[in-house]
Amino acid sequence: MRFEKTRDAIKHAKSFHIRLAKLYEFLATNENPQKVELLLNYLIKHENDAAQALGNYEKDSSTGILDTYLQFANDQNILKIPEFETLQTDKSMEYIAELATRFSDELIELYSQVEQEVDEMQLKEIFTNLVEMQKQEKRILSMNIDRMMDI
Template sequence: MAYHKVQDILELVESFHKQMRHALDQVSQEADSDGVEWLSKELRQHELHWQAALAGYEKQVAEGVLDTWLQYFPDEEVRHQIDSIEIKQGMTIEELTDLNGRFRQALIDLYETLSQASSAPRVHDLFQQLLEHEQSVVSKQSRKQQDSELVENRSRKRA
């Protein structure tokens, strides 16, 4: 079983964010859809918040957390989940929202696993913080989607 540094894991997660954002950017440029543009903007905004949260955490903890080695990292499982997310031109906002949900769930699963597997308190806290942040993003996006559906349903009833 390979060992991984916390920093390497976070760099991999950052690359997942960039892959997802790049794919959405490509689709939003090719499709003139408010929904695709909204989802792309949401992902970009989340990525900036994720980087800011991580930078803030790095300042608060003593050096060494990012250099901590972890024995268990479910990279094969996570890579499979992330790689199965394929964004194509012409997808509906519902399909893209579903893919975004699968992306978020893969990250939640990863953070939860790493939080539970870590015996170092600061590393556990880092992954727990990232887990809670990701869960709050999912919750916020779910509320926005429900609000959007309510407005859409009300508009249909009036028409």
């Protein structure tokens, strides 16, 4: 078990989105087919927007809620960006889509885990909203990937 403040959990998720955008930027530095380049640019913007949204969440939430301690076990494999060297050299649409979906699922899992373990109603509401926001983003991402594959 690990103790962490709500603020730290939100900062951790925000940092994850920023690192994920950097991963997609790294993948975009290679020569890629136009569709893959389009997908990577979309994902970079998506992750930067998600980081900004979490920053706003942090800024707009009350200090008391943000300073509330959480007690939860965070699997060390959750929200872990793979080393660039371990990524496939073949950057197909399917591979990029699989990465994006996996990371989205990990965020949903983390937010759900925290939501289930908190008793404070305001905290539960914050993490319920984050779960729903991430699920919505995953649906939009999936639809956009399908559209890009059809191009």
